[in-house]
Amino acid sequence: MVVSTPIRDRAGNIVRVVNASKDITELHELEEQIRNLKEIIEGYRMQFVQLQESQSDTDRALIYRSKKMEDIMALLGRVAVVDSTILITGESGVGKEILANHVHRLSPRADYPLIKINCAAIPESLLESELFGYEKGAFTGAQKNGKAGLFELADKGTLFLDEIGDMPLSVQAKLLRVLQEREITRIGGYNPIPVDVRIIAATNKDLQTMVAKGTFRSDLYYRLNVIPVYIPPLRERREDIVPLVNKFLSHFAQKIHRNNVSLSKKAMSLLEQYDWPGNVRELRNLIERLVVTVEDDIIDADDLPAHISKGVPRPADSPDRNEPIVVREVLPLKQAQQIMETQLLQLAARDTSTLGEIAQKLMVNQSTITRKFQKYGLQFGK
Template sequence: MASANYSSLENLSENKVFLQTILDLSIKGLMVIDCEGKIIFINKSFEEIHNVAHDEVIGKHVTEIIENTRMHLVAKTGIPEKDVIQHIHGHEYVVSRLPILENGKCLGVIGLIRFEYTDELKNAYKQVEKLQIELQNSKSRSKMNPYTNFTFDDIVAISNSSLQIKQTALRAAASDSTVLLLGETGVGKEVYAHSIHNLSKRNKGPFIRLNCSAIQETLFESELFGYEEGAFTGAKKGGKKGKFELADTGTIFLDEIGDMPLNVQSRLLRVLQESEIDKLGSEALIKVDVRLIAATNENLEELVNQGKFRSDLFYRLNVIPITIPPLRERQLDIPAFIKIMWKRLSVKHGIYHKKISYEALQTLEAYNWPGNVRELNNVLERVMAIVPHDIVTEEHIRTIIQGNQTKKEEYCMTKNCTLNELLYNTEKEAISFALVRSNNNRTLAAKLLGISRALLYKRMHEYNLI
């Protein structure tokens, strides 16, 4: 009897009707179009929502059935559009449009409704927020300080130099001494600062960051030490707490400290020596219990010799100096960085089918990365967003690193190429790139190109980009 039931179920599973039933029951508003925008499949839910019959729509262009659709545009660009709002018959729906890609070519697009109404989505968000609050309340101690984003688990250390630096930072975290993080722009100094705080005995306290290069000289003292009401024209009612007061019992991270003005350096030195601050407009001293982590890409000893940085402050900061090596000196770390970043970018952009070839990985590892980890992340994000193929090749990586978004032959860089051909291909590529950058927002694309919307539409028609 059981064998007979299994046989019946197996036969049913092979039946087209059975598969159609699954699609009808499991997905709302399912539709599939081909690369030309013609509808090749719909389910029962689609028929009910749009009040159409199957035979009426199959073979028709999607724009004939849905007035405000973008399915045909996704078929042209090959770029997915996930969880966007679309108005259908007076109702708001959250929809996704997912291209079917094969070797970089778009074969068609799947369209489906993720949520029937935005109210349903809002209710889902409320449920998630409620669960998050309950989860936070259930934890006696959070693993991650709410002021920070990184722990030592986020620090990639495969090469010997990276392992040594990470070990030094781990030991520094256990103490309460001042840490001076040194290294080129983009090496990850802030990641180290967060990690040290999260492993320190101050991890339950605040982590307050100030970028010294982003503060006007006249605002430094009020930002660092705060002010009382009426201290100066424009002062807020009730005054304002400074970064040191906000960081009490925790850590203050002064990034780009080499850019701090000399007059502020003297006040900072006094705070470090006395552990007390005086707000602008106040005579009272306020005790603060703060650990300092400073960072710079400058050579502070050179700045001291030039008279641009106080020597006594330098010695006060230089208790535990940690120099983070540039990425070109730790090439063994690059594959691990790529793996982590690629996974994160796939989730961010909703693109999971792209893979990096072995040759492309070798190219990434061989590059000297003057912008370090930050540049690597930017290049990978550009690859994720721009390369239309399933497999990212060595040539894709080289052209993007060089700041050139297409291959030479696509620009017709040959001795037989005419000026008109070169201009045609270059302009078409520039418009395509702007449309990708703007997520097909024509107004923004025109702004990026420095032309009017009318001219953009005219060129899009000329180059068959609509």
């Protein structure tokens, strides 16, 4: 590139021309690299969308027979076509993420990304940068060119905020602003960036109780709770157990090339009677284990885990059917207390990252939890 500057005398006549030459080969190369990068990014985006569309049948298929799930699916079918925020609640393992996938596939945003983030799995110090991104030099260790946040990546698509109840209060305030203003500001940046994103949030916690305790912002709760969807646990919709078992059997048998695997009537009956504290996730994992480990084509009751195969069936009109704790034999009170407390601690420690969260779940002081772990010889995080 040549820039010419005329030099004139006092009479205004051009007496010479100064030419400044600059090699712009490198500039053209950089422009070409930018174009290539944009094409690569678009290619990855399309691959991402295609990958979502090609998920396995067990992740995409919605298997149910109960009236409760029929009503839920009818509701999701109606709200999927609009942009209203959805808050999905229910116990761990009931299939909240699968329903979020279903809503996205039915929505007008289906051709754009469905971005997911587990708010409980990312440290508080990183969660904000993951959601909103950051500019170059925003903090020590930041990428030199900055980074786009998940809101930007989900533009025109859907952002699934799993375990929203574990989001720190400091991040809750910034999320609320994004939901209200429909724009984000990267960490270390000043210019707002408009985003067009549909929000689906999910949690296994009681957000109303958390609001009352001050651990979850009330204004954010009401902003998220536009379309509330509660997914009942598997023990409250036992009609779904048999079709789910058959679907998982077929899927995992095909996966390892076993064509004639089935369950005996007794085994199926025991699975129907079990309460499934881990819900559909626990059922899916059990069926996979049985298909892989049992050599016979017919999986019998003896092949089931002891806590299922030796369980005592309860009549339908039993008054303790929906009780969280069931005692089936007389034993010393101290022993019963130890068993109960040990199981409660182990159950509360699932998907929990700190002793403080366990204490919050069990509504006691953290010092009490520490003392109980030491008393019963339990190791947290192992």
